Amino acid sequence: MIPGFIVANAPALLVSVPLLGAFLCPLIGKVSSAIRNLWVMVIMLTTAAIAFILAFRVYAEGTVIYVFGAAASNLAVPLDSGGIPVRIIFTIDPMSAFMIIICAISGVAVLLYSLSSDSRNSGLAVYYTLFLLMITGVFGMVSTGDFFNFFVFLEILSLASAGIIAYRVDGGLAVEAAIKYFILSTVGAIFVLYAIGIYYGQYNALNIAMIAQRMQFTMLDKIALVMLLAALAMKCGAVPMHFWTPDAYSMAPGSATAFLVVASQASLYGLFRVLFTMYNVTLNYVTVGWIVIILGVLSMVIGVTMAIPQKDVKRLMAYHAVSQTGYMLLGVGVGLAVLGDQAAMNAVGYTAMEGGIFHIFNHAMYKGLLFLTAGAIFYRIGTRDLNKMGGLGHNMKWTMIFFIIGALAIAGIPPFNGYASKFLIYESVYLFNPVLAIIAMVVSILTLASFVKVFHSIFMGPQLPEYKDVKEAPRPMLIGMAILAVIVIAFGLFPTIVVNTLVAPAVHALVDQAGYITAVLGGA
Amino acid sequence: MFWNLPYFAVLIITIIGLATIVHKKNLIKILLGITLLESAVNLFLISLGYRAGGVAPIYTLAPSTYMVLPTPQALTLTSIVIGVATSALLLSFAMIIHRKYGTVNINLMRRLRE
Numbered sequence: 001m002i003p004g005f006i007v008a009n010a011p012a013l014l015v016s017v018p019l020l021g022a023f024l025c026p027l028i029g030k031v032s033s034a035i036r037n038l039w040v041m042v043i044m045l046t047t048a049a050i051a052f053i054l055a056f057r058v059y060a061e062g063t064v065i066y067v068f069g070a071a072a073s074n075l076a077v078p079l080d081s082g083g084i085p086v087r088i089i090f091t092i093d094p095m096s097a098f099m100i101i102i103c104a105i106s107g108v109a110v111l112l113y114s115l116s117s118d119s120r121n122s123g124l125a126v127y128y129t130l131f132l133l134m135i136t137g138v139f140g141m142v143s144t145g146d147f148f149n150f151f152v153f154l155e156i157l158s159l160a161s162a163g164i165i166a167y168r169v170d171g172g173l174a175v176e177a178a179i180k181y182f183i184l185s186t187v188g189a190i191f192v193l194y195a196i197g198i199y200y201g202q203y204n205a206l207n208i209a210m211i212a213q214r215m216q217f218t219m220l221d222k223i224a225l226v227m228l229l230a231a232l233a234m235k236c237g238a239v240p241m242h243f244w245t246p247d248a249y250s251m252a253p254g255s256a257t258a259f260l261v262v263a264s265q266a267s268l269y270g271l272f273r274v275l276f277t278m279y280n281v282t283l284n285y286v287t288v289g290w291i292v293i294i295l296g297v298l299s300m301v302i303g304v305t306m307a308i309p310q311k312d313v314k315r316l317m318a319y320h321a322v323s324q325t326g327y328m329l330l331g332v333g334v335g336l337a338v339l340g341d342q343a344a345m346n347a348v349g350y351t352a353m354e355g356g357i358f359h360i361f362n363h364a365m366y367k368g369l370l371f372l373t374a375g376a377i378f379y380r381i382g383t384r385d386l387n388k389m390g391g392l393g394h395n396m397k398w399t400m401i402f403f404i405i406g407a408l409a410i411a412g413i414p415p416f417n418g419y420a421s422k423f424l425i426y427e428s429v430y431l432f433n434p435v436l437a438i439i440a441m442v443v444s445i446l447t448l449a450s451f452v453k454v455f456h457s458i459f460m461g462p463q464l465p466e467y468k469d470v471k472e473a474p475r476p477m478l479i480g481m482a483i484l485a486v487i488v489i490a491f492g493l494f495p496t497i498v499v500n501t502l503v504a505p506a507v508h509a510l511v512d513q514a515g516y517i518t519a520v521l522g523g524a
Numbered sequence: 525m526f527w528n529l530p531y532f533a534v535l536i537i538t539i540i541g542l543a544t545i546v547h548k549k550n551l552i553k554i555l556l557g558i559t560l561l562e563s564a565v566n567l568f569l570i571s572l573g574y575r576a577g578g579v580a581p582i583y584t585l586a587p588s589t590y591m592v593l594p595t596p597q598a599l600t601l602t603s604i605v606i607g608v609a610t611s612a613l614l615l616s617f618a619m620i621i622h623r624k625y626g627t628v629n630i631n632l633m634r635r636l637r638e
Contacts, residue, residue: 172624
């Protein structure tokens with residue numbers, strides 16, 4: 001049914017199709033804007049289809065590797081190279097496939113939404129080019145098996161994200177946000193490159209599996225770890241490097257913000273890949289695990305307390321995004337802290353990590369949904385100030401329903417998906433350290449309180465005279481939101497199926513360093 | 525010791541770059557600091573690639589078979605290209621900021637906080 005060519009070359013097509021689409025987009029935009037929209041949509045759907053084919057194959061058959069320019073696509077180590085994988089390799093294990101699925105779903109929903117939400121703006125060809133470049137960046141980051149390649153895709157993602165944050169100049173405000181984000185991410189990326197140089201100098205390899213196999217955990221490796229931890233934690237918006245998030249998320253166009261969430265999760269993936277696949281038990285896992293846990297707890301608490309007094313709805317949601325990132329760091333950090341202890345790993349570690357990793361998916365869905373509803377409100381009434389809103393529930397019923405779904409999911413109320421992953425985190429973290437679980441629950445309650453306030457000030461109350469003629473958001477925007485809302489509910493209703501089929505393989509692949517190395521380098 | 529000189533240079537340029545980014549208030553100077561950091565990391569990569577006595581892996585008429593992988597050079601080229609893109613984007617941001625705010629002093633760029 002599906003041509004073998006596509007299945008065999010899916011990892012390469014995953015990156016090259018959106019890249020081609022991005023660079024042809026301005027040219028096609030010259031012809032007509034309708035054809036351009038069609039083109040962007042076709043490219044996005046094709047990419048998503050390839051992503052699902054690839055993810056299905058990875059979940060069915062195990063890790064897929066793809067070597068660029070080799071005689072056979074699975075020939076990682078050329079016969080005459082003396083055992084060194086010299087070519088660029090894509091390694092897609094279930095953890096990567098998990099991230100690929102997130103990016104594909106979110107990309108389709110956001111693009112569908114932006115076809116009408118941004119239709120009033122000029123320069124759309126550039127907007128879609130940047131959007132497709134972001135897709136390329138995320139797919140590349142999560143599927144590459146080569147550390148330098150990771151850096152290249154990280155930079156593609158930062159450049160495109162900065163461009164898209166600054167896209168609506170807004171009297172310079174958006175550019176101010178973009179410049180903050182971009183200076184930080186450039187400095188971060190330079191430190192990633194330093195770390196890559198350190199690995200290359202010591203191990204003569206750029207391949208993640210090769211570095212992992214040769215890892216000695218010398219003093220230089222510790223320096224590299226610190227650089228990577230700082231840079232990637234900054235990129236995913238963890239406290240104390242979170243200050244770019246509220247600015248960038250609030251100033252980016254509504255549709256792009258929802259995808260920026262996925263972009264920051266890609267950095268989170270990079271962080272986990274470094275910790276688990278490259279270092280694994282060679283590092284002092286208890287100390288590093290606790291560092292990650294403390295980062296997570298700080299993000300949760302500071303994020304939610306900063307969110308409560310905000311007046312700008314997207315700024316408020318951005319602080320909640322910081323707070324939710326804390327849950328992922330907490331779950332995975334607990335897994336890291338017990339990594340070397342198999343009994344504790346079975347009792348606590350795997351469940352906590354499943355919770356943390358599952359939360360990445362859930363967060364991308366419900367946070368994307370919330371940002372899209374905020375974008376829809378902005379589209380109709382032209383303000384993000386909560387004090388100026390009110391009574392919109394009379395006019396925007398569907399948006400209100402989607403907002404309720406997203407808000408209950410983020411607060412961890414059953415039967416929505418946020419509850420499913422947060423419950424896994426609570427029950428396992430409680431066994432590890434009760435105080436952490438209690439903090440996590442308190443943060444959830446504060447999140448709920450904050451969203452009740454937001455819901456009340458946006459939708460409740462009498463209809464305001466200035467918003468008498470406000471209409472419901474256009475249909476493509478509603479469809480985009482509905483895709484995410486359906487997933488939020490479905491994952492909340494059937495969490496066991498999702499955890500067993502999607503999340504658990506990803507977690508086990510992440511923890512299993514030897515499996516990753518064997519998949520790339522063979523039995524050697 | 526002598527062969528480690530490039531690494532000392534890398535360290536010094538990195539520190540100058542970071543100090544520039546942290547201490548200067550002028551946006552253009554901060555961008556120059558970032559460019560310095562990029563140059564430092566390029567120097568770092570290229571010095572890693574040097575092996576005394578090694579030759580480029582071109583087999584035609586090679587003087588010896590003690591060859592060096594050209595990976596660091598390829599990395600440096602890629603990183604230079606990325607550096608150009610980041611500098612261009614940052615400078616264009618600085619231009620828009622100057623046009624809209626009338627200043628490039630970062631202490632005066634605080635409209636988002638209001």
